[in-house]
Amino acid sequence: MAIRVSADGVWENATAYTLTNDAPLGVGAWSSVHLAIPSEDCRSISAPAAADTPPATPVGRSTQGFSRLTAAVWAVKAPINKTAQTVIRSEARILSRIFSHQPQPPPPAQYVVPFHGLDPQTGNLVMDALPLTLDDFINEDLAALPEPRRAALLADVFPLLAQHLLAGLDWLHTAAGVVHADIKPSNILLRPTRAGQLAFTPLYTDFSAALSLRPDAPVTPPPANSTSAATTTPPTSPTHAVRLSDPSHQQPSHPTPSPFAAGTWDFLAPELCRATTPPPVPTPSSDVYALGITFLTLLTGASPFDAVAQGNAIRRREMIRVGDAVGFAAMDARGGKRVRDVARGMRLAGWLRAGLAKSAEKRVAAREWGGWVAAAFGRRSGDGGSEA
Template structure:
């Protein structure tokens, strides 16, 4: 039914005669067509100011001339066409506020460039998150000492949360989530022993953070939890199997036969772990620069967690305080040195081009470390007792530690009994560093020889 007001509006002589309108069968008029895409120029991205003035819905009243709506739309389009290129980027930011029938015809490379600019680079140093789980250093026990640091074994600090007195309205829909890897209950905290050790620790944290980006790192390097800015300490995974130096001390307490059987059992796996680990470190572009028995930790585990099962011993590297990346000029060489007994012969010279640690000097240090495990002591002990630095330096410069080891009767018997192990060490103990084997080639040598008798 037509209302009287609408009848009066149509019959009024003052109002212009509208065009004939088509109606539905029930008398309702069809929607009035005010403007189409053919009536107006192509749309351009509006300015930020124009976004607020765009009308979502037509407010055209019957009797208003259609030309007014077209002119106002043309003015808005002309204003939008004067947008400078840098403001056109707002089109993508405010696209969700517009009623657009089709997406803009902009190449997807525009979004890719935005993502590249906003890409987050990995941190240079991993910081220890003590808010997640802290440690108690006050009751920690000393695990070892060194030139720059003291290492403590610290228990994880308990976290107390206030108990809720309110009962839940409904029971939980699912059981609490269980995590695949439990949080550690024991940490190894490396605390600086000197004021100038903070710079050394920062450099070590950079190297460990860099190596930790590779998934294979956890197999060959002791796990690094981060650099604790509260006390400039380094927080590591606690490895309770002791060091290779501790293993040498335990082997000295055995009889010669028992020691030989134990050596046959553990040496092949230890040598394989250490050679593979050194190949990983060198492939990552890092020089360790201080390989020795005290800087190798042993992780002892049982495969089926039963007392009768034979334990598995895995070797991993620690103490990267002297390490650096030769290709990274920001890495400091000021503290790159080593321990005298395990230095390569070329490092005894005064020229910096010779005494600077290299991957070849790492190879020598590991070869001498494995040789020390076989004979139970330093190969230079018989010649100079490791106390006379002048004699020790001259012995190292000869580049023939096997000859010095053979001068002791006990060491000579142990060398003869484990000749295949000695051949493994001989690959690394070459005087000329240019002819010295690389870590990759050494690994291939081990794979081609049966060290397990």
């Protein structure tokens, strides 16, 4: 698979592929994602079949889909119009910058979905395919379990999942120099793994709203055989990675977000809800807040604003601006009980508030937050595969 770098710093991949006749994996504001079969086997390993997935994984329904991905399969993200082409190419540019640099371990594919380049003929993003998101896990797999089993499963899974996602977010901010800007359960994919107690590894995906904290980072084509090394993780969307040795590069004076992409209301930090000109720019701190809302959604099974908002969009947006997501979640009797059931003696609500502080200045950073949960649960996980 040959990849060239375009004049504007985008990996371009002319490898032929054939779209399958399956329904799209997903449809968003700017694109639809489809399965495709490449003409070359560009993956060093194939996705595990259902029988290879550890039985402790609570994804019986979803895992069935992995069996048909034992051959090399790509996910192709296709723009839906000309404006979307601009968004997708911007996403490809930041992914190219990340994957053009292979820092010391961990590699990019430990935390994000491998990227195969942009199809120069169609403007499609090309990546590996993985059909399960954290949103699926919450709304289908966990929702199907009786409450005692749900609580027991989350009590085991949550510490490792949280530590891996926080380690990945710290890596994105400090090593890759990237703000994701749209973290939510549907933008986290789950890769099956046989290592450790956690039978899947969460990977960040969909960087259409992302911005680089180091826009001048060089882009180079992958060295020979590096593509297969970067794709030892199966996924469904894009990624990035640039090493920052000089801390001064981590906070540039003028990071530029995509002119069209935006975050998702329930996951917006309060400081991003201000109507200003120019609009507020996402930061590493706002990413931490979005991941905190994601954790709350995982623990309670719903947005922390659902119970109080009761379908009123104006009330919901005012609640988001207030910035007390943990308090609003506790107003739902079922959601509050679910958090307590998972806590097992840990002051989980207090831990959540550290990352969900209304003031960005008081909000804990991803690395420190991950250290807190590791200490509270008595174990630190560097790769999502350690035991509790």
